[in-house]
Amino acid sequence: MKYCSNCGTSNIEFKIPEHDNIKRYCCPECDTIFYTNPNVVVGALCLRDSKILMAKRNINPRKDLWTLPAGFMENAETLQEGAIRETFEETGSKAEVKMAYTMFSLPHINQVHMFFLADLLDDNYGPTFESSEVRLFEIDEILWDEIAFPTVEKTLKYYIEDLKEGSFSFREKDIKLW
Amino acid sequence: MKYCSNCGTSNIEFKIPEHDNIKRYCCPECDTIFYTNPNVVVGALCLRDSKILMAKRNINPRKDLWTLPAGFMENAETLQEGAIRETFEETGSKAEVKMAYTMFSLPHINQVHMFFLADLLDDNYGPTFESSEVRLFEIDEILWDEIAFPTVEKTLKYYIEDLKEGSFSFREKDIKLW
Numbered sequence: 001m002k003y004c005s006n007c008g009t010s011n012i013e014f015k016i017p018e019h020d021n022i023k024r025y026c027c028p029e030c031d032t033i034f035y036t037n038p039n040v041v042v043g044a045l046c047l048r049d050s051k052i053l054m055a056k057r058n059i060n061p062r063k064d065l066w067t068l069p070a071g072f073m074e075n076a077e078t079l080q081e082g083a084i085r086e087t088f089e090e091t092g093s094k095a096e097v098k099m100a101y102t103m104f105s106l107p108h109i110n111q112v113h114m115f116f117l118a119d120l121l122d123d124n125y126g127p128t129f130e131s132s133e134v135r136l137f138e139i140d141e142i143l144w145d146e147i148a149f150p151t152v153e154k155t156l157k158y159y160i161e162d163l164k165e166g167s168f169s170f171r172e173k174d175i176k177l178w
Numbered sequence: 179m180k181y182c183s184n185c186g187t188s189n190i191e192f193k194i195p196e197h198d199n200i201k202r203y204c205c206p207e208c209d210t211i212f213y214t215n216p217n218v219v220v221g222a223l224c225l226r227d228s229k230i231l232m233a234k235r236n237i238n239p240r241k242d243l244w245t246l247p248a249g250f251m252e253n254a255e256t257l258q259e260g261a262i263r264e265t266f267e268e269t270g271s272k273a274e275v276k277m278a279y280t281m282f283s284l285p286h287i288n289q290v291h292m293f294f295l296a297d298l299l300d301d302n303y304g305p306t307f308e309s310s311e312v313r314l315f316e317i318d319e320i321l322w323d324e325i326a327f328p329t330v331e332k333t334l335k336y337y338i339e340d341l342k343e344g345s346f347s348f349r350e351k352d353i354k355l356w
Contacts, residue, residue, distance in 0.1 A: 001183045005212075008181035008188060019307055021267075022252060034183075037217050038251050040290060073216050074200060078283035078352045079290060089199075100281065100350040105256035112218055112257060129197055170348040172278040174256045 001025040006032045038110045042082035043070025045155055046095045048120035051136035052156070055090045058132040062148035068115065068155060083116045091134045093125035102155045103172040113151040117159075117168060139163070150175055179203040184210045216288045220260035221248025223333055224273045226298035229314035230334070233268045236310040240326035246293065246333060261294045269312045271303035280333045281350040291329040295337075295346060317341070328353060 003010050004027040013026045017033050025034040045068055046053040054066045069090040073082040080097040087095040095118040104113040125134050137143075139160055147153045154173070162168045181188050182205040191204045195211050203212040223246055224231040232244045247268040251260040258275040265273040273296040282291040303312045315321075317338055325331045332351070340346045 003181055003183050003186035005179045005181050005183040008186055010186060035250070036253060038253055039215050040218060072213070073290075075214060075216060075288040076285050078285050078354075079281070079350070080283070080352070081285070100348070103257070103278065103281075105258070107254050107256050107259070110253040112251070170278070170350075172257070172348075174258070176256075 001034060004030060004032060005034070006030050036110075038107075038112055040073040040079070040082075041070055041111055041113045041151075042073045042079050042086060043068050043113070043115045043152075043155075044083040044087045044095055044097070044118040045101060045115055045159055046087060046091075046093065046118045046120045048123070048136055051138055052142070052159075053087075053091060053093065053095075053120060053125065054135065054137055054142075055128075055131035056133040057130070057148055058127075059130055064132070064146075065148035066143055066146050066152075067148040068152045070113070070115065070149075070152070079114055080116060083114075083118065087118070090128055090130045091125045092128055093134075094121040095119065096121055099168065100170050101168065102151070102158055103170070104151045104154070105174045106151070106176075107174070108176060113149075115151070115155045179212060182208060182210060183212075184208050214288075216285075216290055218251040218257070218260075219248055219289055219291045219329075220251045220257050220264060221246050221291070221293045221330075221333075222261040222265045222273055222275065222296040223279060223293055223337055224265060224269075224271065224296045224298045226301065226314055229316055230320070230337075231265075231269060231271065231273075231298060231303065232313065232315055232320075233306075233309035234311040235308070235326055236305075237308055242310070242324075243326035244321055244324050244330075245326040246330045248291070248293065248327075248330070257292055258294060261292075261296065265296070268306055268308045269303045270306055271312075272299040273297065274299055277346065278348050279346065280329070280336055281348070282329045282332070283352045284329070284354075285352070286354060291327075293329070293333045 007030040185208040
């Protein structure tokens, strides 16, 4: 932060405000304090006839690797709405959320990732601006060496474990390093 | 946002960027796009000898009403670390997280609230800058008419339900209006 977005001064200080214990960008001219906090990424493990919907990324980061549909939660939406929106934006498909499934803290990149189990409502899906290819994978077809993000890989592995057990439960785990 | 925090211009546009579908503050001078996303609030329902730790708020919003310790998740921490930190900052006590318990989307205020079940590790707790009073409540002592936030009330009610059932499970729910 080089300029105050409220008053325009370049006289910005990076310091611990009164009654706080973390350094923030502070404007001594207009007394605004600028907080930055972790972002939430929401996504879905969508099923259709027991197959898993995945998308090949057409944009960076991790272009050309496969992911579950996921992206930054936006203001004015719920976690589930975000997961459904991201699924549509990345795969063109309509999903219905069944349950909250995995949640990861990623403190090294200031993110929380949250995946839902969902059902695809029909067979309409395909490439989008964000995805060069979209397809359903049987479990033994998953391209484990071409998965874009560790939280996607872990969510898929939990799902396969739970499928064997016949019981799906919410899981919450920290990931501190890629 | 009145000025670009990167280049200082007041020539800021609020518009939908290319390949996006939501209006963002955009700087046409230096091409920076400013994203704002929901914040995560983390907290804990801390138990000591079956009693629940609550704090009377000494600051606004909801000054003088009772809450479970909770506050904004910070960068570089996990959800659990945030819950433990907030518990310490608001009550002076040390907590150990047992399980993720409740998660709420609050789209009208761009927040996600996440509460953990936790145990207090000792009997050290008391007033802090943020709390004028800190005490352990038996369930039948809870001051239902003086609770600061709906997500605190709902978390307490879920806990009491689950206590009767003898089984605690993760719950995830939208709250669209206060």
